Amino acid sequence: MSTPKPQAPRPRRRGFSDRSLAWFFVGPSVLLLLAINIFPLVWNIYLSFTNYAANRPGTPVRGMGTRNYERLLSQEDVWESLQHTAHFVTWSIALQVLLGFGLAWLLSRKFRGSGLWTTLIVLPMMLSPAVVGTFWTYLFQPQIGIFNAIVGLFTGTTEFSMIANPNLAPWAIVLVDTWMWTPFIMLICLAGLNSVPRDLYEAAEIDGASSWRQFWTVTLPMVLPFLMLAVLFRGIENFKMFDMVNELTSGGPGSVTELANIYLKREAFEKWRTGYAAALAVILFVTVFGFANIYVKVWNAVKQR
């Protein structure tokens, strides 16, 4: 019995260790995340440096270096689509903040039926954006559309088309988005307004502060973090806007409502310039990511105040 014993198996504990149990739970999500988020992102970055075209699977793929990016940045269309996006984001957010905050202000006064009004106002938000885009094409109909009929009451003319007129179409998409998403900003502002303790207003009133001063020193500082969060969500969403506008105008007339994402979809799935579109996707991603990061820094600073 002098032969060395084979190494005794280490005493095995029953079941899993904490760590392996943790991996067991987290693993599937990590794999899923890798498969549907990280891999496509990396693959997209790779494609952005090639001339790959998704409709010609057999043809050899050539590396293009940074040529896709160079072409993108010198392309008139791209800059125009970014301008359309900027116009759309800026105006839709500005209007939604004004209207959303105003409505929240009114509803926070808790009059009779304010709960019912809240529910009614929130309805548009519950609809699918594509459905909203589609039915607004009917509302904007010059002959039978109710929108034109209502404007006609005030101006006397119904012979105009919000979505066929290149001057009006950019405003049409702002209008529809505002109609749909003002309730979102309103809801978040309402939560903010309700978080203001009532006794602060009473203290201010006793200290002889006007309503205006109460608004600036009590209401606004307390609601601002809420409002900024809502603006962040809406900003990112509208920068990525596709579905509603695609249904409503498909980027037309001409290309006046061609937002960056609609342009992207054309390049990728109508012209099949996959590598080129991939490069644009990377640029959009970096832009929105950068803006959001800066914004969150500012937001944190405001919250700390």
Add this chain to the structure above:
Amino acid sequence: MAEVRLENITKDFGRVRALEGLSFHIEDGEFFVLLGPTGAGKTTTLRTVAGLERPAAGRVLLGGEDATGWSPAQRDVAFVFQQYSLYPHLTVFENLAFPLRAPGKKLGAREIRRRVEEVAAKLRIESKLDNKATALSGGEMQRVSLGRALVREPACFLMDEPLSSLDAKLREGLRVELKHLQVELGATILYVTHDQVEAMTLADRVGVLVGGHLQQVGPPEEVYEYPDNLEVAQQMGHLPLNLFPVEEEAVRARGIDRIGVRAEHLRVLPEEQAGPDDLRAEVLRVERLGAEEVAFLRVGNRRLYAMGEEHGRFPDAGEVAVRVETDDSLAFDPSGRRLDRDPGGRGEAPPGGESPADAARRMARGLRD
């Protein structure tokens, strides 16, 4: 400063009647303390004077003018809230300066700074002026809240338990300071508290509020010694009142239903000194508080509280003799009203009968048997 007068104020919250027929007045420059247990309607009274609540009936007069319909700003009162209510986004300096920047005030920046710094020094928060109002301890917040009232020169000050969340040392210090300030400024103050020590030490006059009814108004010593009824007697004392039910027919026939003796008037003697009229009690527990001590006693199934001032006076356990020694015992009729309420007639035996003290002594015998 101005005098404040409340006439027949009634206030309901839905079904709850918070105040009923409340009337009292505060003279110009007077320190008036409203004392009452939680839920008595103290805060509601202050809010009504400030114009934050509208009474269902009655009038509020400020400086002789009917102010019932005035807005809080028009009334020009300063309010120290129970829960501080500082402006969380402003610094301590800005919080203190806030009322000075009201449109009617028209003060220069220099004058505002001077006043704020003066008040901050009085309340010892000079070093915190640049802090955010939320970056303070509870005691500091309470002082800022006081300061925000003191920077103004209002018609009157309304203070809702402003010292309640301070630690004992600070509370005492600030109590002295507040009284001093009030005398110095000649300020009219309506001060609300549930603490009878604050009422005794601060008040020129005290009003006892229980269940929305004002029970009694008067100088604190008088209310302490001659409470109109059982509720007032129980409010004005920091240990529960020792209550003895009266069973003897001869005493009951004179309308006396219960006898009350304050803890500080219950004499506790060593057993060997016990007289025939004294009560034997078992000592349950003694709390020695330094200068004074409190004994928790039991006679039969009744609890008694005794308070003494000299150290080492109560034995920790065993039996003691209890004597209702003075004429400070209070006699109450079945409705809780105090009998023999004439301050001059204190201790006088009612004609043809024994004094309340005698009755108590005799009743003590009854308890023992």
